[in-house]
Amino acid sequence: xxxxxxxxxxxxxxxxxxxxxxxxxxxxxxxxxxxxxxxxxxxxxxxxxxxxxxxxxxxxxxxxxxxxxxxxxxxxxxxxxxxxxxxxxxxxxxxxxxxxxxxxxxxxxxxxxxxxxxxxxxxxxxxxxxxxxxxxxxxxxxxxxxxxxxxxxxxxxxxxxxxxxxxxxxxxxxxxxxxxxxxxxxxxxxxxxxxxxxxxxxxxxxxxxxxxxxxxxxxxxxxxxxxxxxxxxxxxxxxxxxxxxxxxxxxxxxxxxxxxxxxxxxxxxxxxxxxxxxxxxxxxxxxxxxxxxxxxxxxxxxxxxxxxxxxxxxxxxxxxxxxxxxxxxxxxxxxxxxxxxx
Amino acid sequence: xxxxxxxxxxxxxxxxxxxxxxxxxxxxxxxxxxxxxxxxxxxxxxxxxxxxxxxxxxxxxxxxxxxxxxxxxxxxxxxxxxxxxxxxxxxxxxxxxxxxxxxxxxxxxxxxxxxxxxxxxxxxxxxxxxxxxxxxxxxxxxxxxxxxxxxxxxxxxxxxxxxxxxxxxxxxxxxxxxxxxxxxxxxxxxxxxxxxxxxxxxxxxxxxxxxxxxxxxxxxxxxxxxxxxxxxxxxxxxxxxxxxxxxxxxxxxxxxxxxxxxxxxxxxxxxxxxxxxxxxxxxxxxxxxxxxxxxxxxxxxxxxxxxxxxxxxxxxxxxxxxxxxxxxxxxxxxxxxxxxxxxxxxxxxxxxxxxxxxxxxxxxxxxxxxxxxxxxxxxxxxxxxxxxxxxxxxxxxxxxxxxxxxxxxxxxxxxxxxxxxxxxxxxxxxxxxxxxxxxxxxxxxxxxxxxxxxxxxxxxxxxxxxxxxxxxxxxxxxxxxxxxxxxxxxxxxxxxxxxxxxxxxxxxxxxxxxxxxxxxxxxxxxxxxxxxxxxxxxxxxxxxxxxxxxxxxxxxxxxxxxxxxxxxxxxxxxxxxxxxxxxxxxxxxx
Numbered sequence: 001x002x003x004x005x006x007x008x009x010x011x012x013x014x015x016x017x018x019x020x021x022x023x024x025x026x027x028x029x030x031x032x033x034x035x036x037x038x039x040x041x042x043x044x045x046x047x048x049x050x051x052x053x054x055x056x057x058x059x060x061x062x063x064x065x066x067x068x069x070x071x072x073x074x075x076x077x078x079x080x081x082x083x084x085x086x087x088x089x090x091x092x093x094x095x096x097x098x099x100x101x102x103x104x105x106x107x108x109x110x111x112x113x114x115x116x117x118x119x120x121x122x123x124x125x126x127x128x129x130x131x132x133x134x135x136x137x138x139x140x141x142x143x144x145x146x147x148x149x150x151x152x153x154x155x156x157x158x159x160x161x162x163x164x165x166x167x168x169x170x171x172x173x174x175x176x177x178x179x180x181x182x183x184x185x186x187x188x189x190x191x192x193x194x195x196x197x198x199x200x201x202x203x204x205x206x207x208x209x210x211x212x213x214x215x216x217x218x219x220x221x222x223x224x225x226x227x228x229x230x231x232x233x234x235x236x237x238x239x240x241x242x243x244x245x246x247x248x249x250x251x252x253x254x255x256x257x258x259x260x261x262x263x264x265x266x267x268x269x270x271x272x273x274x275x276x277x278x279x280x281x282x283x284x285x286x287x288x289x290x291x292x293x294x295x296x297x298x299x300x301x302x303x304x305x306x307x308x309x310x311x312x313x314x315x316x317x318x319x320x321x322x323x324x325x326x327x328x329x330x331x332x333x334x335x336x337x338x339x340x341x342x
Numbered sequence: 343x344x345x346x347x348x349x350x351x352x353x354x355x356x357x358x359x360x361x362x363x364x365x366x367x368x369x370x371x372x373x374x375x376x377x378x379x380x381x382x383x384x385x386x387x388x389x390x391x392x393x394x395x396x397x398x399x400x401x402x403x404x405x406x407x408x409x410x411x412x413x414x415x416x417x418x419x420x421x422x423x424x425x426x427x428x429x430x431x432x433x434x435x436x437x438x439x440x441x442x443x444x445x446x447x448x449x450x451x452x453x454x455x456x457x458x459x460x461x462x463x464x465x466x467x468x469x470x471x472x473x474x475x476x477x478x479x480x481x482x483x484x485x486x487x488x489x490x491x492x493x494x495x496x497x498x499x500x501x502x503x504x505x506x507x508x509x510x511x512x513x514x515x516x517x518x519x520x521x522x523x524x525x526x527x528x529x530x531x532x533x534x535x536x537x538x539x540x541x542x543x544x545x546x547x548x549x550x551x552x553x554x555x556x557x558x559x560x561x562x563x564x565x566x567x568x569x570x571x572x573x574x575x576x577x578x579x580x581x582x583x584x585x586x587x588x589x590x591x592x593x594x595x596x597x598x599x600x601x602x603x604x605x606x607x608x609x610x611x612x613x614x615x616x617x618x619x620x621x622x623x624x625x626x627x628x629x630x631x632x633x634x635x636x637x638x639x640x641x642x643x644x645x646x647x648x649x650x651x652x653x654x655x656x657x658x659x660x661x662x663x664x665x666x667x668x669x670x671x672x673x674x675x676x677x678x679x680x681x682x683x684x685x686x687x688x689x690x691x692x693x694x695x696x697x698x699x700x701x702x703x704x705x706x707x708x709x710x711x712x713x714x715x716x717x718x719x720x721x722x723x724x725x726x727x728x729x730x731x732x733x734x735x736x737x738x739x740x741x742x743x744x745x746x747x748x749x750x751x752x753x754x755x756x757x758x759x760x761x762x763x764x765x766x767x768x769x770x771x772x773x774x775x776x777x778x779x780x781x782x783x784x785x786x787x788x789x790x791x792x793x794x795x796x797x798x799x800x801x802x803x804x805x806x807x808x809x810x811x812x813x814x815x816x817x818x819x820x821x822x823x824x825x826x827x828x829x830x831x832x833x834x835x836x837x838x839x840x841x842x843x844x845x846x847x848x849x850x851x852x853x854x855x856x857x858x859x860x861x862x863x864x865x866x867x868x869x870x871x872x873x874x875x876x877x878x879x880x881x882x883x884x885x886x887x888x889x890x891x892x893x894x895x896x897x898x899x900x901x902x903x904x905x906x907x908x909x910x911x912x913x914x915x916x917x918x919x920x921x922x923x924x925x926x927x928x929x930x931x932x
Contacts, residue, residue: 084565235445241396242439243459243510244431333494334448
């Protein structure tokens with residue numbers, strides 16, 4: 001029950017953090033002088049298109065951009081009634097994209113969960129690859145296993161992702177007939193979910209997962225190896241051997257268990273790093289994730305769109321850290337019992 | 343009858359270097375205790391690990407044989423296949439390590455870690471194993487075995503953890519137990535109890551024991567056979583009794599001489615006249631509040647110090663003795679102004695004889711800086727109290743830089759002079775700490791503390807991390823400097839024998855209270871308080887005819903609520919500290 005209370009408490013702090021993040025995001029997207037509309041108005045004025053100016057002015061008041069900043073913020077989040085009553089993020093209205101001239105929700109729509117999907121697959125890949133390799137490298141430290149995995153790992157770290165993407169696409173297509181670009185066969189786009197569509201998505205996922213995951217996996221592997229090596233020097237390892245345990249069993253039960261903590265704690269950091277890291281990859285691979293949208297939105301000062309995307313990324317991060325915190329409490333009795341009388 | 347374990351001409355080396363263990367031979371008979379004695383670097387730990395073949399990867403056994411003779415026949419352990427070796431470990435030959443905290447996994451329950459021995463050697467079902475482990479827990483003295491079974495190591499005290507380690511080693515009923523400094527990390531009273539337990543268990547089960555230690559006192563209490571090692575070679579070996587009472591080898595003699603002893607009996611000296619006090623603690627208390635786990639419960643209070651009155655005359659040494667958690671370090675930290683005492687307590691300091699006392703906790707910044715020049719500290723662990731990234735010179739002159747004393751050349755000269763004073767060479771100034779041994783490092787810490795010409799030195803267990811022979815040298819150095827520079831020491835220790843040598847007055851603390859206070863002569867000649875008696879009794883001495891009196895230890899080191907009525911605490915209420923005779927105070931009911 002204690003764990004439930006902790007999870008609840010942790011959820012509360014997450015909401016609080018999210019609120020602070022929303023202020024930060026709003027401030028940051030408003031930092032560059034002007035906004036999308038005033039830039040457009042200036043442009044239209046210069047070319048003498050008064051009809052456009054009128055529309056832009058209308059939009060300005062429609063989206064409360066003529067109000068002071070703090071009011072704009074409150075309206076955006078949905079704490080204060082705007083021109084159309086309470087209608088902000090909290091109420092589920094993500095705003096209007098000026099660049100695409102469509103509601104934000106419509107633009108991001110599918111790409112939201114595709115982003116989550118691609119990144120979850122990458123995180124899974126990171127863990128599945130890094131765990132055995134890291135342990136193996138530590139157990140066979142300073143042997144050819146260690147050196148080879150370190151070499152491959154550094155190669156993975158050092159190769160630019162987009163380059164890796166291009167290479168993999170080329171050979172993947174040539175040897176395994178893997179599809180190039182996109183996250184599903186174009187035929188399925190906009191179609192309802194079905195077995196064939198899932199299959200298409202899974203096949204399309206292979207290369208992106210590999211591309212986005214490799215650098216994370218090699219970094220994680222090195223970290224796990226270092227942690228494991230630290231733990232292997234601890235006296236309790238010697239105790240276990242003196243009990244008559246076999247090395248592999250000892251490795252899995254004791255040092256790995258301790259080295260696992262930072263591993264779990266990394267979930268929170270991994271998600272945002274991958275999302276921001278995968279923007280370029282998504283552009284190169286033509287993935288329908290949120291990345292390319294964010295890039296365009298930031299470039300054109302499309303405030304509501306970029307604001308929403310940033311908030312979404314923040315939400316993912318916070319959920320990630322929350323999950324890893326709760327897992328850590330489950331895993332480590334020292335954290336669980338903290339505060340009890342010792 | 344063939345010995346249980348027979349080590350012959352064993353040599354062990356690391357990589358291509360010279361052997362660190364050379365031609366070591368000894369036999370252990372069933373049911374017998376053999377002590378491997380030596381200082382750090384003597385090769386004793388490597389030797390005992392070789393028996394279990396749990397040496398570091400770089401070490402290899404070069405020559406020699408290790409014969410282990412269980413009833414099924416003799417086995418050559420040096421060439422035994424790893425799989426067979428695994429069957430022996432924990433099952434036939436078990437081991438106890440030095441640091442009970444770090445030798446248990448922090449993330450697994452104690453029961454799990456102990457029962458694992460039985461699971462590994464495949465003799466028991468899970469339920470049976472648990473039953474056996476619970477019985478074993480009860481045997482080693484856990485009041486509530488069931489609860490211990492599901493506890494984590496960090497929930498137990500050091501002594502209890504070592505009991506858990508012993509249970510882990512004993513649960514499979516091994517023929518041979520190897521104990522590597524099993525009590526070095528423990529308080530002296532806890533050490534006595536753990537040693538007593540090990541001896542009792544040995545009597546019950548008839549197992550043999552190899553005890554690795556640097557403490558001849560422990561040897562005298564435990565061993566039948568002794569092997570003295572120095573720099574990888576056996577210096578002297580034989581039965582404990584003749585070896586300890588009439589050592590043949592000069593090295594053994596030196597070791598025995600270096601071991602601090604409690605004076606057998608001495609004439610109590612007169613009362614030190616209340617003269618010029620350099621430091622005065624009046625009614626100093628310190629209460630910490632611990633954040634409780636649950637929000638609505640009041641935070642629990644910890645009374646680290648309760649009404650401590652201590653007076654340190656100029657040029658003298660006042661020692662505070664007690665187990666960990668007794669409040670001795672807190673008292674020293676308050677004396678140095680590192681922490682404020684609770685309301686009502688005061689610390690007075692007189693830099694010069696006859697000067698007006700300054701209140702240590704009510705100083706402004708300038709007065710504080712001046713005070714810091716006068717009061718310096720020597721820390722316990724010489725390995726972590728010197729920055730590994732600074733040259734000795736920089737470490738030494740840093741205090742002078744902070745206080746803006748002298749120019750570069752003067753500072754350097756002073757640092758050189760200080761090094762010579764503590765017995766090191768001037769040419770060592772440009773080295774880094776890693777180039778020094780433990781004893782040399784402690785000399786460096788002392789030299790650093792002396793750089794500001796302080797009048798008060800607070801020494802927090804300055805010798806407890808050192809080998810006996812080095813400890814002796816450091817104590818002598820401290821005495822010399824005190825007499826030469828007219829220093830006053832506040833000396834914190836858990837070791838009565840060390841204190842007996844250097845102190846002019848001793849305050850024994852328990853649970854934040856001073857329970858007895860007197861000159862060391864009075865204290866050892868005529869101890870009144872059961873806790874003081876326990877401390878003295880628990881001190882292992884290298885005299886085989888004076889074994890530890892476990893009954894005295896158990897009585898005094900137990901809960902203050904269980905002390906004889908005259909001294910008993912009832913919960914938080916403690917009897918007052920009453921003067922028994924001039925200069926001798928005891929906490930008892932009048």
